[in-house]
Amino acid sequence: MSKKIDDQGTVILATNGKGPWDSSDPTDNGTASDPSGRGGESKQDPVNPWDPTPGPAARTRARGPSLEEMLRGIGAGFGGLPKRPNGKSWFPLIIGVFLALWLVWTSIHRIGPEQEGVVMQLGKYARTVQPGIQFTLPAPIENITKIDTRQIQTISIGSPKAGSENLILTKDQSIIDIAYDVRWSIKEPELYLFQLDNPPETVKEVAESIMRAAVANFELIQAIGPGRGAIELEVRRGMQQVLDEYRAGVLIQSISIRQSDPPAEVTDAFREVNAAQQRRESYLNDARAYASRVTELALGETAEFDKIYVQYKQAPEVTKRRLYYETMEQVLGKVDKTIIESGGVMPYLPIPEFQKKAAQKTEPVVVTGNKQ
Incomplete structure (x- = not known):
């Protein structure tokens, strides 16, 4: 490619009849397109950036590795393991043990004595199992949730x-x-x-x-x-x-x-009201107790009067005299008295007076004031 200037001063680019995507001249030996001067090296054809069709390498990267390549890569990871005695690989056996452990771990469950298990099958409630060793389908087909039903x-x-x-x-x-x-x-x-x-x-x-x-x-x-x-x-x-x-x-x-x-704002006032109500209840209880005693006494006297009335109907004179003597004994029993008969005054020994004087003598004498 060369530059030329016309009469008006315009720059003209000369391409020698070749486009930017034309292949190199086979007789050029790489000198024209290789400024380094290394001849004999083949030059790849330029790629059209506006061509929507990707190349083979790009299509391979877009698809990703094939299933055969993936399995080959997995097997290569266990390539360092020794062979089994029969010459086969340990890889299938390891996979089998892993699957067995997975089945046992997700299918056998121990439910404690204070628990119950809720089994969900594919995310939907299936059943409730009781305490003990219980079996379910392996996960993720069935899952179990343990619930403590005895905890308060x-x-x-x-x-x-x-x-x-x-x-x-x-x-x-x-x-x-x-x-x-x-x-x-x-x-x-x-x-x-x-x-x-x-x-x-x-x-x-x-x-x-x-x-x-x-x-x-x-x-x-x-x-x-x-x-x-x-x-x-x-x-x-x-x-x-x-x-x-x-x-x-x-x-x-x-x-x-x-x-x-x-509430805390009225606690003191409420305590005073509560104390007054308790005193009121105490007074009411005392009044009720007194009324009960009086009522019981009146009922007792009434029952006694009924008994006396029965006796009075049978012997009126005797009952009157007995009642008279009992009444006089209650009235005169605690006072000083003198008995007078029709024939004159009968002398008697005033025992109550002696008892009073004896009581006075036995009482201690209290002396007040300073002794001169």
Whole structure:
């Protein structure tokens, strides 16, 4: 290729009648196209960059290695192993042992005494197996998930800390801060796995809802005192009913209220009110006890009077005289008295006076003041 300049100053490229993709001159011996001057070397034909048809090497790279080449490469990896006595390769035997181990590992399962196994066949629930040695089809045809159905799980709701109060409204429009524990376990593992997205969170939300509904049926005094047992029983029954409707596969074991107090802002005032109510109950109990004693005494006197009346009907005069003597004995038994008969005053020994004087003499004499 050479350059020429015409009369107007335009550069003209001369190609000597050859295009950029023409083959080299066979008589050139490589000197024209080989600036290095190394003659005798063959020169490949240039490739047209706009030709959409790839060459043989490009087509081979696009297809990738063939199956025969891959197997030959795998066999080459075990080429360093010694031959078996019969002259065969160890490669098939190794593959067989690997498959046997895979079948045993994925087909035989040990289910613990506190567990149950949920078997899925091709991603779909198939059956539930009990504790012991169980067999399934090898993976990935069947997979087994072990679920601990004997473990008691606990969810704590509310806290004694002031920053995490769990306030609930009672029947008498009062507010209490309640904290409690929910103990639950899994009774149907297949439902537990597939029915709910997050079973523990569902159990917690159901517990909070049922607890609010149960506390709303009790007044403040009952909710913080004698009614706590009834609240726990009602919450347990309500939660089990709702979770059964959800088909959650969960069994509620127990509800335990750890704290049931008024809010911290009114604790002092509430304690004063509670103390006043306790005093009121104490006074009422004393009054009831006194009324019971008086009633029992009156009933006893009535029964005694009925007996005397029966005797009076049988012997009126004798009964009157006996009643008279008993009454006089009760009236005059503790006073000083003098007996006077119709014939005059009868002297008698005043034993009560002697008893009084003797008692006075035996009493200690207390002397006060300083002795001069």
